[in-house]
Amino acid sequence: MSEFHYIGKTHPRPDGPDKATGRALYIHDLVRPGMLHGKIKFSEYAHARIKHIDTSRAEKLPGVRAVITGYNTPQIRIGFIKDNFALKKDKVRQFRDEVAAVAAVDAETAAEAVELIEVEYEELPCVFSVEEALRPDATLIHELDPKERPRKDNIVPVPWKFTAGDVDKARDASAVVVEDYYDTPLILQSCMGTAGCIAEFDLMNNLIIHTKTQIPFLAQNDFNAALADMGLQGRRTRVIVPAVGGSFGTGLDTHAYEYIAILLAYTTGKPVKIVFDRHEEFTALSPRQSTRAHIIQGCDSEGRLTFRQMRMVLDNGAYTSWGATTPSVMMLPVSSLYRVPNIHFETTIVYTNNTYCQAMRGYGNPQAAWAIESNLDQLAQKAGIDPYQFRMTNANVADETTPMGLKITTCGFKDCLESVARELDWGEKRGKGRNRGRGVGMASLFHVGGAARVYRSDGTGVIMKLDDFGHVSITSGAVEMGQGFTSVLTAATAEALGVSPDMVTVIIGDTAICPWDVGTHASRGAFTACNAAILAADKARQKVFELAAEHFIARVSAAMKKRARKEPGFEGPDLDSIGTLSVSDFDLRHNFVFLKDRPDDPLLRVPLEELLREAHYREQGTIIVTEAFYDPCHEMLDPKTCRGNISAAYVFGVQGAEVEVDEETGKVTVLKFAAAHDVGKVLNPQTLKGQLYGAIVQGLGYALCEEYKTDRGRSLNPNFLDYKILAAPDVDFPIHIECIETDDPKGPFGAKGVGEPGLVPTAPAIANAVFDAVGVRIKSLPITPEKVLAALRKRKSGGSNVG
Amino acid sequence: MILPGFEYRKATSVADAIALYNDFEGKARYLAGGTDLMPLLKYRLAAPAAIIDLKGIEELKAIAAIDGWLTIGANVTLFELKNHPVVKEYFPLLYQSLDATSCETLQMRATIGGNLLQDTRCIEYNKSLEWRAARGFCLKMGGKCCNVVPHSRVCLSNYCSDNALSLVALSAEADLAEAGGEKTAGLEKIYTGSGSKPFVVEPGTLLTRIRIPLEKSKGVYEKLRVRNSIDYPLAAVAVAMKKSVARVCVGGVGPAPLVYELAGTDEGTLRDAANSASTDARAVPNAILSPAYRKKMVGVLFRRAVQKVLREGA
Structure with missing residues (x-):
């Protein structure tokens, strides 16, 4: 397909009007008959033994229907390595640990009842930093592993290690070597729609759970396992996903609150709703991990990268989530951003008494990019090479396999670099604004763009249904969480099938109806579902053309006769000369079936709906329903070598900024921001730019002001006043976005995934610009005025802070 | 978060409000815009038996420039005040602090009385x-010690009204109504x-009006915050210049604004004054930025701020 009718054009989002006017039903809006309200009692200590839980006063409160604890309910193991329980028994390991829960007739009563639960604790020594946790004599956060065997240390048993070439040898041979440490803070996904669910059982003890998730089918598995733990073997779970107000990775795991709602619903026999308020969203959901990266990179005298070594330490918090697998994505840029022959990467993931962490948009890539791209500027500077030229020298190219075994198909990296350099007026501005505290900087990214095989299946199914008014329903197991999924699937279906987008309805969000999908993550939603839609549309077109072969001439002839009756003297084309038509003679566009070789004859076409009715309303009639299951052609990582082509395509991008630094206050002001992303093909310019604008602002928050602060494991800023996400008025500078279209052969219509990349290189781009502006390098995020001022002072007093 | 239960009463006059307050034996809170009170209620930092709504008191909604004073009713919203022609013409400082308060949506709700x-x-x-x-629980919650500065016997929580600083710098006065009179x-x-x-x-006293001497002034408001879009001040300085006298008010650090009259505006005097304001600022680790940084920024x-006024005052 070379010319598209709907792809690449702006279409309004189908879910837009309902969301904008408040009609869409989020979990907060849903009410079920007889529904009770659940509330969780959280720990008051970061690490303590539970001595006793007294629920008697709560139970006596009028309106309370159930009070549950780990002692009066079945134990449900959760977490990536099953190191967590829905309700804690014996011990709490973080402030947010769930020790009890209440179901009551209304939210007020539930809240009051929770306050009446008295828990007696015996405090234990705590560890709040990875350094403390790694000491040989450190208090063990988990005395036993999930298989009840004694543990010896606080290291999460999910090691990641990748080696290619010989780093030591390469280091010795390098002309220039730089080494440094880079830190990132905890940050929160900051969904506008807080987390929540409603659990209920039917009379056969099958579970129906309305819940905010990105993984309806993996969640279904998790909940089925929980039903088995509850003695309900063989009972089924149906997961229904309401409108989602942003997820950003929070929906990649199932959460204790969901299991607690299930336990409460089962105990009371009523639907039970648990919805987090903003305070709970801050304190009882999992942020993005804080990390410390030790990085060493080298290059030869021409500026060609020779090796890269990175050791990353992650503060995991008290329990595991899928976040423990983020190093597999950190490994992507470490091994494959630029052409680097020798690589060493390893991680240590550490249990602490901090809140346990989860994946967030970018899945480890932002932490890795922060270290690589900041350090790359240091290397370029030491080598005396302009950082833009340095990047051009080392940029990846198409049709190349990286040391990790990633097969780069299309690659618009150099175009992205050129675009950002051009937008920032790089040649004129780089290195020339220091007397005014102004500077420009850039940073690059590499990410999966053709889904990612992190689970045994990376597949997604769709069902396509054509009704006899010519409407098309496409049912998908993916999740719309605000990213614009329904808008691109609508356009893709319309394009692939040959109908107009207004004829297409996207159905999502119910595991009982929708075909399986591994989850809406890894920037894979559009890539996989649109590919599946193309497959299903091909099948549907085949069936439409079979109908056409049977009915086309008859319908055209009937139409012409009708017209001839109204318009005496009307003469249509000679149908007899057309001869017998076969399936391959037809095409379908804009809701009309027509002859491929006579596309412009207005008389030789039949509305799709007419053909569908003709097939439907007769004896032994038929309708058209097709399905497709698309599983990209890529590989799981080999767990021993960490090699494997985990995605069908890869994306590149470059972001840059011009900043001004106030040397008296240390405040960094962004004057201009430029982004260029290799997106394969733009499916819907409006939603794509929306995703990128949003990601860039989220990335700027990471760069400049977002930090989930804790004091001995306790959240210090669990509200949007003290936790600083940028608001619209803060973005008072132009953001220029250029989409580089590389037309990937694996992508639907050439498109690659772009959901996450927009925030990956933002922070190092700002840090590199700050360095250009005032000559200090900030190595820990966020780049606060305070850190900039301290670095400036250090530089003035002669301290070394050479980038 | 859920509001606690309370009785709701709507006052129709100042006397009515005070009488209602006494009816509830002081276990009441006044409500104007609610932008400060509502979060306090949700956090259970206030648990009154009754909320007495002042929004219906018409006499507190007026702005009048008479007898050498600009008199502002306590119920006037920040947004309305910001857009009042006299404010723009006479008190650019107040305009700036109003504009720097939170965001416009909240300015439309919040009142000047509640802000102060x-x-x-x-x-x-x-x-x-x-x-x-x-x-x-800490000192401010009735506990025995401060959670920020252990052993401290005085609470140094921050007073975060932007507009108090401008109004103090502009020598504003406050009319207070009590059961016994006004x-x-x-300020x-x-x-x-x-x-x-x-x-x-x-307790029970009602701030009814704020009055500012109606003389044209120059002024500048400088505010330290993380985001320009919405944040409370983490330190702030308001300078009002009338004739050649600069009155400077520093706030956002500690429980009360501090006022300085500048004897001169030469560089040395200014440097000394700025240094002493920085020394005076009682910053402790009770905000999102470090005390040392906030103190330095004062x-x-x-x-x-003073330099800017001098430049613009030329």
Whole structure:
């Protein structure tokens, strides 16, 4: 397909009007008959033994229907390595640990009842930093592993290690070597729609759970396992996903609150709703991990990268989530951003008494990019090479396999670099604004763009249904969480099938109806579902053309006769000369079936709906329903070598900024921001730019002001006043976005995934610009005025802070 | 978060409001815009038996320029005040601080009276009940010690009204109504200097009007915050210049604004004044930025604000 009718054009989002006017039903809006309200009692200590839980006063409160604890309910193991329980028994390991829960007739009563639960604790020594946790004599956060065997240390048993070439040898041979440490803070996904669910059982003890998730089918598995733990073997779970107000990775795991709602619903026999308020969203959901990266990179005298070594330490918090697998994505840029022959990467993931962490948009890539791209500027500077030229020298190219075994198909990296350099007026501005505290900087990214095989299946199914008014329903197991999924699937279906987008309805969000999908993550939603839609549309077109072969001439002839009756003297084309038509003679566009070789004859076409009715309303009639299951052609990582082509395509991008630094206050002001992303093909310019604008602002928050602060494991800023996400008025500078279209052969219509990349290189781009502006390098995020001022002072007093 | 239960009464006059307050034996809170009170209620930092709504008191909604004063009713919203022609013409400083207050949506709701009498803030105080209960109650919650500065006997929570600083710099006065009648005080006199009980006014007292001497002035408001879009001040300086006298008010750090009259505006005097303001600022680790940084910024903003006024005043 070379010319598209709907792809690449702006279409309004189908879910837009309902969301904008408040009609869409989020979990907060849903009410079920007889529904009770659940509330969780959280720990008051970061690490303590539970001595006793007294629920008697709560139970006596009028309106309370159930009070549950780990002692009066079945134990449900959760977490990536099953190191967590829905309700804690014996011990709490973080402030947010769930020790009890209440179901009551209304939210007020539930809240009051929770306050009446008295828990007696015996405090234990705590560890709040990875350094403390790694000491040989450190208090063990988990005395036993999930298989009840004694543990010896606080290291999460999910090691990641990748080696290619010989780093030591390469280091010795390098002309220039730089080494440094880079830190990132905890940050929160900051969904506008807080987390929540409603659990209920039917009379056969099958579970129906309305819940905010990105993984309806993996969640279904998790909940089925929980039903088995509850003695309900063989009972089924149906997961229904309401409108989602942003997820950003929070929906990649199932959460204790969901299991607690299930336990409460089962105990009371009523639907039970648990919805987090903003305070709970801050304190009882999992942020993005804080990390410390030790990085060493080298290059030869021409500026060609020779090796890269990175050791990353992650503060995991008290329990595991899928976040423990983020190093597999950190490994992507470490091994494959630029052409680097020798690589060493390893991680240590550490249990602490901090809140346990989860994946967030970018899945480890932002932490890795922060270290690589900041350090790359240091290397370029030491080598005396302009950082833009340095990047051009080392940029990846198409049709190349990286040391990790990633097969780069299309690659618009150099175009992205050129675009950002051009937008920032790089040649004129780089290195020339220091007397005014102004500077420009850039940073690059590499990410999966053709889904990612992190689970045994990376597949997604769709069902396509054509009704006899010519409407098309496409049912998908993916999740719309605000990213614009329904808008691109609508356009893709319309394009692939040959109908107009207004004829297409996207159905999502119910595991009982929708075909399986591994989850809406890894920037894979559009890539996989649109590919599946193309497959299903091909099948549907085949069936439409079979109908056409049977009915086309008859319908055209009937139409012409009708017209001839109204318009005496009307003469249509000679149908007899057309001869017998076969399936391959037809095409379908804009809701009309027509002859491929006579596309412009207005008389030789039949509305799709007419053909569908003709097939439907007769004896032994038929309708058209097709399905497709698309599983990209890529590989799981080999767990021993960490090699494997985990995605069908890869994306590149470059972001840059011009900043001004106030040397008296240390405040960094962004004057201009430029982004260029290799997106394969733009499916819907409006939603794509929306995703990128949003990601860039989220990335700027990471760069400049977002930090989930804790004091001995306790959240210090669990509200949007003290936790600083940028608001619209803060973005008072132009953001220029250029989409580089590389037309990937694996992508639907050439498109690659772009959901996450927009925030990956933002922070190092700002840090590199700050360095250009005032000559200090900030190595820990966020780049606060305070850190900039301290670095400036250090530089003035002669301290070394050479980038 | 859920509001606690309370009785709701709507007052129709100042006398009516005070009478209602007494009816509930002081276990009541006045409600104007609610932008300060509602979060306090949700966090259970206030648990009144009754809320007395002042929004229906028409006499407090007026702005009048008469007899050499601009008189502003306490119910006037920040947005309305910001857009009043006299404010723009006579008191650019007040315009700037109003414009720097929160965001426009909240400016349309918040009143000047409520803005001035807002409670002081602390990172350990403005938290949910569960959070505070687990941490232990501090001085401002009736506990025995400060959670920010152990052993401190005085609460240094921050008074975060932007507009108090401008109004103090502009020598504004406050009309206060009590059961016994009305009195007037210089605005800077209403602060106790203790965050536990930031205002000297007796319980039940109603701030009815703010009055500013109607003389044209130059002014600059400099505010330290993380985001320009919405944040409370982490330190702020207001400078009002009438004839050649600069009156400077520093706030956002500690429970009460501090006022400085500048004897001269030469560089040395200014530097010394800025340094002493920085020294005076009682910054403790009770906000999102470090005390050392906030203290330092008081000096920087002080100097910048005055220099800017001098430039613009030329």
